[in-house]
Amino acid sequence: MKRNIISLKHITKRFKVGEGEFTALKDINLEFNKGEFAGFVGPSGSGKTTLLNIIGSLDSPTEGEALVMNKDIATLSHKASAKLRNHHIGLIFQVYNLLPVYTVYENVEFALLLQNHTKAQRHKMVMEALDWVGLTNLANKKPDKISGGEGQRVAIARAMVKRPELVIADEPTANLDAENAHIILKMMKKLNKELNTTFLFSTHDEKVMKYLNRIVSLRDGAVEKDEIIVKEAYQ
Numbered sequence: 001m002k003r004n005i006i007s008l009k010h011i012t013k014r015f016k017v018g019e020g021e022f023t024a025l026k027d028i029n030l031e032f033n034k035g036e037f038a039g040f041v042g043p044s045g046s047g048k049t050t051l052l053n054i055i056g057s058l059d060s061p062t063e064g065e066a067l068v069m070n071k072d073i074a075t076l077s078h079k080a081s082a083k084l085r086n087h088h089i090g091l092i093f094q095v096y097n098l099l100p101v102y103t104v105y106e107n108v109e110f111a112l113l114l115q116n117h118t119k120a121q122r123h124k125m126v127m128e129a130l131d132w133v134g135l136t137n138l139a140n141k142k143p144d145k146i147s148g149g150e151g152q153r154v155a156i157a158r159a160m161v162k163r164p165e166l167v168i169a170d171e172p173t174a175n176l177d178a179e180n181a182h183i184i185l186k187m188m189k190k191l192n193k194e195l196n197t198t199f200l201f202s203t204h205d206e207k208v209m210k211y212l213n214r215i216v217s218l219r220d221g222a223v224e225k226d227e228i229i230v231k232e233a234y235q
């Protein structure tokens with residue numbers, strides 16, 4: 001059965017620019033169900049990151065209602081939005097943002113420290129997440145001793161270790177070569193199928209688009225097209 005996980009109604013986002021305002025999102029209406037593997041595409045400046053930031057409760061809309069896992073992003077307190085992110089949303093960015101003084105293991109474990117797990121539970125969860133991305137052998141390495149592709153795989157493990165319902169990936173392949181891009185996309189697709197995690201991307205990358213089950217095209221802050229992709233090329 002389909003379960004709604006994101007409901008965006010009449011979302012508008014305006015930024016103050018000098019004395020005036022810039023409208024980055026204009027009346028966005030979209031619904032996403034649990035388990036979707038979807039992406040926002042569109043030219044630079046079309047509003048992809050702004051929209052992902054609202055869905056990820058990193059920002060709030062100026063107008064409209066954004067319900068994410070039944071939580072109204074516009075009215076969440078600072079503490080409640082941090083809790084939503086810490087427990088239910090995994091974030092992956094173009095830059096991996098690994099903490100350089102910690103090992104791969106510790107970087108992934110970090111995502112669990114705000115939750116109430118014992119050290120033994122954390123160990124099991126971190127090793128499982130590193131296993132998902134094929135990096136258990138690098139657990140004790142520092143980020144400067146691993147490659148860019150491996151760094152992004154650690155970032156995926158860090159996002160997935162708390163088994164979030166939703167993962168937001170903003171241009172996750174932008175710094176990767178084609179081979180590494182396909183490796184991480186296959187990993188994310190596998191996690192999407194096995195754990196039914198919902199993935200939402202922002203991308204310019206044709207390689208990413210080939211994996212998506214749904215492509216929402218944005219232009220000038222509005223939805224231009226919303227396509228469900230029936231045939232899955234890489235399955």
Ligand SMILES: Nc1ncnc2c1ncn2[C@@H]1O[C@H](COP(=O)(O)OP(=O)(O)OP(=O)(O)O)[C@@H](O)[C@H]1O
Pocket residue numbers: 015016017022024042043044045046047048049050051202
């Ligand atoms: N904090 C801000 N203040 C002012 N304008 C902003 C702010 N954040 C974003 N914008 C503007 O909103 C528009 C949409 O930006 P956004 O980053 O969402 O686009 P994007 O589609 O993700 O672009 P890209 O593909 O280049 O990352 C851009 O014109 C941008 O300059």
